[in-house]
Amino acid sequence: MYSKDGENYFIVDAHIALWDARPENQSNIHGKQFIDCFYDYHRNLGPDEEHWSYEEFLYQGGERLMKDLFEDGYVDHAIFQPAYLREFYKNGFAQVEEAYDLAAANPGKLTYNHCYDPRDGEAGLDRLRADHEKMQFKGVKLYTAEWYGESRGFKLSDPWSYRYFEECRKLGIKNIHIHKGPTVRPLDRDAFDVADVDHAASDFTDLNFVVEHVGLPRLEDFCWIATQEPNVHGGLAVAMPFMHTRPRYFAQIIGELIYWIGEDRIQFSSDYAIWSPRWLIERFVDFQIPEDMTEYAPITTAQKKKILGLNAAKMYDIPVPAELRLPDADETTTGPRQPERADLAAA
């Protein structure tokens, strides 16, 4: 829990990882390129005093993770969102077993989400059933740009993706987290396009689709589909640290999200270990939309509480102390929220 100015915030970090990107686990140059790309994100968007050495960044281990999140980072509960990257790392990028064991040892603090790849076909479905029987996860993380032999990605609207969603439905896996990335086939189209999420969300209305990074770099396309689909949510992984480098851009991201999808469908994430939650939480609680941006209403303390933890807690049935809970906003389920609040011309 984080407390400031007499207000208490229940914190759920909805996107964390336990990865191993050390050279001995890299399968090829792409393993190095991938972690180097993350390290540039880390250095570019985080404040200087929060920068880690490259060696620290390659691997943290469970002990350090627990310290950074729960001792130093105010986090009450965190959710693993593994990216396996089988073509880049020998034993996978996300350390699935280690993360599962850590979550099993700390059930009050950690939730383990699994990952699968629909290109594994029938065998993958059997595996998913077996994994679920053992691990009992409520959510999965799908990385649509993952390489797989000749293939460099898949879409959520592919027939096999649908077979897997049907299986998720049967097993009670209700939260589908999606990360979009480049190199999705065919290359003729925009790899970051979120249109396939729209199809899947319309056809599986009983599943929640959490688009990580709020669709960045396609914020506009994400907002447009999410406003029409009440089961599409936005995860703030990678968007949060813009608070530091580009606060006006961050204000616009938050302002647009609150306008298009409302305060009940946005989830805080540090994207640990790219960044640590401590400074992100402190700064978000202090954050305000700049006064000259009259097109957005100021962000309220209640909205911050929902984003920092209550929204994800609700999706994952994480118990929240009664005095910290808040009711849902009295808003439309689709379409822009209270547009009159954010009318530039009325300002």
Added chain:
Amino acid sequence: MTITQLERTRRAAAVSEEDIRRALGAVLDPELDEPITDLGFVRSVAVSAGPEGTQAVVHLRLPTSFCSPNFAYLMASDSKDVISALEGVEKVLVELDDHHDSDLINAGLAADAGYRGTFRHEAEDSLEELRQTFRRKAHTAAMERCLTDLLRKDPGLSETDLGTVRLQDLPAARNTEALLRRRAALGLPGGGGAIVFVNHEGRPYPPGDVPMALRRARATRISIDGNAHFCRGLLRTRYEGSGDEQVHRPEGAEAADHHNLLPFTVKEIHS
């Protein structure tokens, strides 16, 4: 010196590194809608005299190894095309450095294999539709900048009023010029009587739809400006000194983007 040798020297001298860079100024990052030269994506340009004219070697660089390979290919192949089109150029080698698809793209460029020849089974058709998608986004953002400027200047205007603003109502300014360029790229009319707020086919919006369309356009503008500055920043982190070659982008700029305009400070030395 024989006539032939003289002629060769003249031809080789005809195309300079400056000429190559100027030509590369016409190559746009389709997503960010800016010249690759302004973004700092041109890593090096070298020219030498060949038997039939100038030989040019150009290296390109991008903000991450995982920038979309289709866009990477577009910028590299467009670079090769604009340099090849210069009179006096005999041979062009364009190489993309440090990208996850560098080998594939560089081999495709060297063999003039084209997009489908380069990416084989990963490509279905062409990249024209993709280019068009981003031309439309660039136009949307340019339109929103002009109309929001008007709205901020004139408190008497409502969002709905913006649906009837004509090109002649816009001030002569950077944003207006940018809009006219983007309209031309889509084949939309540029006359003063033309309505500003139109879809990509040039159709205006019914008055009731204007505020929502403007909000959507705003999200597009925020996205493009945000991506443009993020990509610039990542390039500076990845390649030390690359910021010196970036041209400042005023649209969406914040304090952190004035990296090369900050005064140089020296820490106090205590003896």
